[in-house]
Amino acid sequence: MKRYRDVEGDGGSGIVGQVTEKLGLLNERMAKVRRKVAVMSGKGGVGKSTVTVGLASALAARGLRVGILDADLNGPSIPDMMGIDAAVEHGPGGAIPAEAFSIKAMSMDLFLASPERHVRWDGPSETSPWVSTFEATALRELLADTAWGELDMLLIDLPPGHTRFNDLSGLLPGLDGVVMVTTPSEVSNLIVLKSINKVKESGVPVAGILENMMGYTCVHCGGKNELFAGEDMREAFEYAGVPCLGRVTFDRALSDLKGYLAGGKCVARGIFDEIGGKVLDFVETSKEKRGKGE
Amino acid sequence: MKFLCDGCGSKMALKEAEGFDDNTVTISFVCEKCGTGFSMLANPMETQLVKGLGVQVGGRKGPHEPMEVLKGSLVTGEGGHEGELPWEKEALERLERVPLFARPMARKGIERYARENGYSTITPEVMEEARKASGM
Numbered sequence: 001m002k003r004y005r006d007v008e009g010d011g012g013s014g015i016v017g018q019v020t021e022k023l024g025l026l027n028e029r030m031a032k033v034r035r036k037v038a039v040m041s042g043k044g045g046v047g048k049s050t051v052t053v054g055l056a057s058a059l060a061a062r063g064l065r066v067g068i069l070d071a072d073l074n075g076p077s078i079p080d081m082m083g084i085d086a087a088v089e090h091g092p093g094g095a096i097p098a099e100a101f102s103i104k105a106m107s108m109d110l111f112l113a114s115p116e117r118h119v120r121w122d123g124p125s126e127t128s129p130w131v132s133t134f135e136a137t138a139l140r141e142l143l144a145d146t147a148w149g150e151l152d153m154l155l156i157d158l159p160p161g162h163t164r165f166n167d168l169s170g171l172l173p174g175l176d177g178v179v180m181v182t183t184p185s186e187v188s189n190l191i192v193l194k195s196i197n198k199v200k201e202s203g204v205p206v207a208g209i210l211e212n213m214m215g216y217t218c219v220h221c222g223g224k225n226e227l228f229a230g231e232d233m234r235e236a237f238e239y240a241g242v243p244c245l246g247r248v249t250f251d252r253a254l255s256d257l258k259g260y261l262a263g264g265k266c267v268a269r270g271i272f273d274e275i276g277g278k279v280l281d282f283v284e285t286s287k288e289k290r291g292k293g294e
Numbered sequence: 295m296k297f298l299c300d301g302c303g304s305k306m307a308l309k310e311a312e313g314f315d316d317n318t319v320t321i322s323f324v325c326e327k328c329g330t331g332f333s334m335l336a337n338p339m340e341t342q343l344v345k346g347l348g349v350q351v352g353g354r355k356g357p358h359e360p361m362e363v364l365k366g367s368l369v370t371g372e373g374g375h376e377g378e379l380p381w382e383k384e385a386l387e388r389l390e391r392v393p394l395f396a397r398p399m400a401r402k403g404i405e406r407y408a409r410e411n412g413y414s415t416i417t418p419e420v421m422e423e424a425r426k427a428s429g430m
Contacts, residue, residue, distance in 0.1 A: 010296060011295045012323070013349065013350070021358065088361075111368055112370050114398055114399075115398055120368075121369065124339065129339075130339060130343045130346050133346030134345075134346040134367060138368075141364050145361045
């Protein structure tokens with residue numbers, strides 16, 4: 001009996017060719033994006049999207065052309081955080097990204113009729129296995145079919161867990177690095193260590209870890225307090241080969257990101273700038289190493 | 295996926311594909327050597343898996359369209375506003391107490407209640423009725 005590889009060609013639909021063509025279009029689009037960095041954490045609620053916007057703002061302030069892809073397909077938050085209230089517009093070169101505070105942004109939210117609308121695919125049942133196929137394809141379309149233009153940095157805000165990272169690293173073999181976000185709690189650090197190992201296994205470099213919500217300053221007495229009872233993990237992360245990029249203290253000013261982006265006073269601004277610089281240095285060094293085949 | 299003719303051992307050629315409109319697809323194959331044919335009927339689950347890949351069964355018929363899957367398969371919800379009802383000043387002030395992110399949802403729910411119950415203006419009383427009707 002003949003086996004699959006004994007018969008030449010495909011079933012007549014040219015599926016492999018169609019997929020290859022789409023990946024070619026993605027590569028073409030991404031060739032104009034100088035650096036591509038994902039912001040992730042295995043843990044939810046650690047402030048990944050806030051960190052993404054904070055870093056984007058810091059890099060834009062350095063004069064870089066920055067874009068954010070909100071890859072949290074089911075819980076998109078970037079447009080609301082940036083004060084974007086617009087529906088996606090389609091141009092000849094693809095979907096036109098929204099823009100606020102000199103940062104371009106693309107998100108599932110821009111496709112939905114209203115901000116409270118949830119993401120639902122047209123199909124027989126939402127609990128079906130095919131939903132993940134649609135999500136992986138949606139991620140590819142958001143990357144490839146958005147008219148990003150020339151960018152110096154594309155930050156990709158990933159949802160909690162590893163699923164979307166798997167999709168992303170499959171689509172973007174040239175992903176320059178991952179910024180891992182944690183909060184100083186034992187449970188968060190443990191999950192983030194799993195994420196670090198996962199990313200390292202995939203071959204994507206981890207730029208470092210950003211510790212978010214590192215204590216707060218009392219607005220009444222000025223005293224510094226901790227929000228979590230976790231231990232100092234910096235040394236442990238370094239043993240895992242991941243440097244600490246910086247520690248962002250809790251600041252209520254960050255809960256109003258539109259005000260922050262407009263230049264509002266916030267202690268985190270300088271920290272984001274410092275971390276942004278480290279991420280840029282990391283990507284350049286990483287590119288050099290890759291170029292040398294190290 | 296490829297199909298082989300059991301009669302003569304040749305590869306079957308895709309003849310035509312139709313469907314997708316009712317979430318199923320029928321794909322017909324024919325053996326170009328001996329003429330044997332058969333049709334594959336895909337159920338909604340199988341059809342969705344193919345649609346989700348963003349590829350076209352039977353080969354691509356036209357040029358690549360940006361955001362094909364997002365445009366074609368995402369249920370985006372109601373399009374636009376269905377004519378907003380006038381709100382009294384006090385009602386708007388009360389709406390301001392709802393967190394900003396939840397305000398559009400609250401506004402829509404209150405207006406829906408008002409329309410269903412024959413109110414033409416949103417007052418604090420209508421809001422209270424709507425709140426009670428939702429069991430809050």
